[in-house]
Amino acid sequence: MSVTTKNIMLLAAAVLLSVLPLVLYHGATDQQNGPETASETMQARDEGTMPTNDTGTSAGVSQAPRPEGQTRELFGGADDQAKKLVAVLHPDYEPWFSPIWEPPSEEIASLLFAVQAALGAGFVGYYFGYVRGRRRQAGVGER
Amino acid sequence: MSRKLLGALGWFGLVALLSPGQAYAMHIMEGFLPAPHAILWAIVTLPFLVAGLRSIQNTVKEAPHLKMLLGLAGAFVFVLSALKLPSVTGSCSHPTGVGLGTILFRPAAMSVLGIIVLFFQAVLLAHGGLTTLGANTFSMAVVGPFVSYGLYKGSCRLGAPLAVAVFLAAALGDLATYVTTSAQLALAFPAQTGGFWESFVKFNAIFAVTQVPLAIGEGLLTVVVFNLLSVYSRGELRDLSIPVREVRA
Numbered sequence: 001m002s003v004t005t006k007n008i009m010l011l012a013a014a015v016l017l018s019v020l021p022l023v024l025y026h027g028a029t030d031q032q033n034g035p036e037t038a039s040e041t042m043q044a045r046d047e048g049t050m051p052t053n054d055t056g057t058s059a060g061v062s063q064a065p066r067p068e069g070q071t072r073e074l075f076g077g078a079d080d081q082a083k084k085l086v087a088v089l090h091p092d093y094e095p096w097f098s099p100i101w102e103p104p105s106e107e108i109a110s111l112l113f114a115v116q117a118a119l120g121a122g123f124v125g126y127y128f129g130y131v132r133g134r135r136r137q138a139g140v141g142e143r
Numbered sequence: 144m145s146r147k148l149l150g151a152l153g154w155f156g157l158v159a160l161l162s163p164g165q166a167y168a169m170h171i172m173e174g175f176l177p178a179p180h181a182i183l184w185a186i187v188t189l190p191f192l193v194a195g196l197r198s199i200q201n202t203v204k205e206a207p208h209l210k211m212l213l214g215l216a217g218a219f220v221f222v223l224s225a226l227k228l229p230s231v232t233g234s235c236s237h238p239t240g241v242g243l244g245t246i247l248f249r250p251a252a253m254s255v256l257g258i259i260v261l262f263f264q265a266v267l268l269a270h271g272g273l274t275t276l277g278a279n280t281f282s283m284a285v286v287g288p289f290v291s292y293g294l295y296k297g298s299c300r301l302g303a304p305l306a307v308a309v310f311l312a313a314a315l316g317d318l319a320t321y322v323t324t325s326a327q328l329a330l331a332f333p334a335q336t337g338g339f340w341e342s343f344v345k346f347n348a349i350f351a352v353t354q355v356p357l358a359i360g361e362g363l364l365t366v367v368v369f370n371l372l373s374v375y376s377r378g379e380l381r382d383l384s385i386p387v388r389e390v391r392a
Contacts, residue, residue, distance in 0.1 A: 003370050003371075003373075003374055006370060007367045007370050007371065010363045010364075010366055010367045010370075011363075011364075011367055013363055014360045014363040014364050014367075017356050017359060017360045017363075018228045018229060018356075018357075018360060020231065020356075021229040021230055021231045021232075021233070021356070022229055024231065025229075025233055074233050075229045075233060075234060075235050076234055076235065077169060077227070077234065077235055077236070078169050078234045078235065078236045078349050078350055078353045078354075079169055079170070079171075079172050081234060081349045082171075082172070082175075082328060082346060082349050082350065083172060083175070085332075085345055085346065085349060086175060086328070086332050089332045089333075089334055089335070089342055089345075090332050093177075093332070095172070095173065095174030095175055096174050096177075096178060096274075097173055097174035097272070097273070097274045098173055098174055099173045099265070099269035099272060099273075100266070100273065101266065101267070101269065102269040103267075103268060103269060109268060109269075112267055112268050113225045113227070113268065114225075116221055116222075116224075116225040116263065116264075116268075117221070117222050117225035117226060119218070119221055120218040120219065120220070120221030120222030120223075120225065121218075121222050122218075123214055123215065123217075123218035123221075124215060124218050124219060124222060124368075127211060127212075127214065127215045127218070128371055128375060130211065131211075131375040131376050132375050134375075135375050
């Protein structure tokens, strides 16, 4: 098997791995309210901190949101759960410092994350373009 | 390669937009370590940074042709730590990407690259934090890389194929970062009953369990980059005494 084939398979596996959770939880939110209110139903999860069920059963269990807004947004950051856990463990803890600047909206935040990834991916692409061209110019046998 | 990553980015950007009102950060949040802890972790991290700076200086001076590769290691961390991926636990986290650079340039160098990325995210993205920078650098850019390097060296010594060694190093180094994060939080917030271990288990349930599939993904991506390097940058890998076999593109 050539390296290229291997790489494509590895990439496909990585992509599948990250799409899998979306597929698993898509069913769960869908059954409840239908696809058009997907963003609202994103909140349907059991318990405040962590879903304990494993992947196989998750689709079935996550139907009902807790009565008084005790819901958790689906696919929120792991850190938000950690914050809640801190509040449970040490209810009197007050964060003593807050971020000096916060992105003014979710959209700006995602823009900045996109910029970060684009810069990184841009350089990765540049690097491989560079070494590929270099290798071609030197003739494949070199090094 | 980068095109695929960008495609993935677009997809996950969409996911991010669909779940509004979230402050993401898989590192310890700003202000969420008591001051003594924050200072202590910063002090513990400092020697690694000094060693890292020295190691990078040496690399740049003695082998200037490796500068581009160093840039690649940094860029890889940049990309991967911007990709917040969904996990089977129903929450999101992101890989660290330090495994690649660790294997290429040894762990110390990664502490410097890691803190640059963490600083960027703390200042511009309110992700992680300045007061928790020391602790986060320690988990992502000290413990992660050293675990990676140990596993890489160990697997190579046991005669594992390079790809397996790289995969294990990257995946488990990633996981080790989040286990460390959990330990740091558990030290700061021991449970009223059950103390440190109780909290440690609980924080791990949040950070480490979520991280398992992402760690596997990071391992796979790191192997891809390594495969490409062993075709196109074989000279550099040899200079870094990484055992590459003859491979065809």
